Amino acid sequence: MANQQLFLGIDCGTQGTKALILDATSGHVLGHGSAAHTMISGADGRREQDTAQWLDAFTQATHQALASAGVDGQAILGLSVSGQQHGLVLLDEQGQVLRPAKLWCDTESTPQNDRLLAHLGGESGSLERLGVVIAPGYTVSKLLWTREHYPQLFNRIASILLPHDFLNHWLTGRHCSEYGDASGTGYFNVRTRQWDVQLLQHIDPSGRLQSALPQLIEAHQPVGRILPAVAAHLGINPDAVVASGGGDNMMGAIGTGNIQPGVITMSLGSSGTVYAYAAEPAVSAQPSVATFCSSSGGWLPLICTMNLTNATGVMRELLELDIEAFNAWVAAAPIGAEGVCMLPFLNGERVPALPHATGSLFGLTTTNLTRANLCRAVVEGTTFGLRYGLDLLRANGLEAQSIRLIGGGSKSPIWRQIVADIMDTTVICTEQSEAAALGAAIQAAWCHSGSPDSLADLCERCVKLDPASETRPIAEHVAASQKAYECYQQYVATL
Structure with a gap:
């Protein structure tokens, strides 16, 4: 053509x-x-x-x-x-x-x-x-x-x-x-x-x-x-x-259309990141928040957790489960995994700031030590780390109507629901999971156009959301997830 x-x-x-x-x-x-x-x-x-x-x-x-x-x-x-x-x-x-x-x-x-x-x-x-x-x-x-x-x-x-x-x-x-x-x-x-x-x-x-x-x-x-x-x-x-x-991360922001306030990008990769566009360099007093510049002319306050799909992967290998079986067990357990809480800090952790921490399991009893609860606990534990980071960003003035999910973990419907419930925010995936490569291509088109104002039009045209992936928080799930998150916070405090 x-x-x-x-x-x-x-x-x-x-x-x-x-x-x-x-x-x-x-x-x-x-x-x-x-x-x-x-x-x-x-x-x-x-x-x-x-x-x-x-x-x-x-x-x-x-x-x-x-x-x-x-x-x-x-x-x-x-x-x-x-x-x-x-x-x-x-x-x-x-x-x-x-x-x-x-x-x-x-x-x-x-x-x-x-x-x-x-x-x-x-x-x-x-x-x-x-x-x-x-x-x-x-x-x-x-x-x-x-x-x-x-x-x-x-x-x-x-x-x-x-x-x-x-x-x-x-x-x-x-x-x-x-x-x-x-x-x-x-x-x-x-x-x-x-x-x-x-x-x-x-x-x-x-x-x-x-x-x-x-x-x-x-x-x-x-x-x-x-x-x-x-x-x-x-x-x-x-x-x-x-x-x-x-x-x-800067190219991932462009590739998810995260170039103006109101959008949050969350990446569920081997590590986890949460970031959002800011028009001013409002540097957070929290050392865990990195107020980087964006590659679209503003700033990109960002938090990064060291443990995400690497932690869920270790649990899958331990229990010898493929992705489908793992997700089925996660779905089979109730919110809060009947009191089983995992701090998945297998690589140390950046958010919460515990560089020398190791992973731990809390709340085990003779009745709740099940495959389903272990699978659920590792997904909830990694997601709680992202919630902790999102709260730091929100405390710094970030507001968002929805979260755009990218990375391997975003392909799991049950994980999307857990993210929506724990964050109490609607989540949606972008059609292109390779957000950074897409962002780079969009930036090349922006540069070629010679117009500093054309980026928004390009993102509008090239960043497509996947309506089938849209997941809204469910009110009773949100309340139960909040309880489980508070338990997680108490266990983190002991470290």
Whole structure:
């Protein structure tokens, strides 16, 4: 069709890279592709990835998406990259990668983060200065860690990039960053939207790090055109514009139409996130709330829990249940699981802030220790963590008529009902579960349009809600869920 406007959205995550082809004229997604990544894991919480894998996966996923859409890559007008946040990619003068990328889930730099946090004056000092509380996952402690463990390599740093910045550099040859993803570095002030160069000078007084920072650009600005050799390699149009891209949560916000107040996005993935758009940087006094910038020109207050489908997955494996059987047992148990309460903090926990906690089961008796109650308790326990986070956001002035659910857990009707009842809010899924890749494609179309005002129209056209998934809270369920949540809160208080 002559009037199609085709854009490529890429989401480079921890598990793999996903690609999607969007026709911005009709708002339809025409094709998908994906390719997996592997992790380099080590003692002390090392979690790294070889950046060459990202480039291979990017290429494979793009070829697959073009083939599945049945479109000619020469028709692609623009592309945009969503990337896992907080990762550290270091380049030398020649643009070569110095070592594997340290990821958001890497905790090896915890001692360095503790020292940097002390330097900032603790949580309140960090909030006052940066607008966020730096955590071990953030980029800043990874720089200090590199300096202490690889001093020779540290001296060769010419460029400091986040994963999505690195992919943009591969595509265009330019070093730049946009405000949303930059918010998660720990050396960026979310109120003034500027790098905190003094903090980098504290890590290295030579000023080297400051000169290695990428240039900051606005979310609707292009990074540039794709390099001819890369365009040929990917099989796409060499005139395609490369949009700013952003972090996966920021792109997920665009991909769920969460670009104005009143919408909440909740992701039920291996970890859980809840976020909402804000027009002003109203920084919460709660250290657990990260007031990141959005990739649509505002802010994106966000909470993240470390345990979600990873916890339900462990319970399924223990009881040897497939997803259907697991969901049937969850549905068979009453709300509150007859008093069985699980604190599913298998990875420690960020919200509630219990980094050294482990998982626990409370309230077991000879009569309530059943499969159904265990299955129900793990789903309720993970969802209570999200409710705890949502309450923190609500205390900071967030109001919402409905929650847009994404991620693997959102496919379960019983889990959707549990979320609706615990949050006392209607929930609905978006048709596209790959919200970050869709958000990237929409952002590419926005950038290509050249109009800062066109984003709302694009979201209206391209973000489709799935009416069949709409789930409303049931009044008597809400009351029973509230009781169970209060029990959960009491057990959390004992930790």
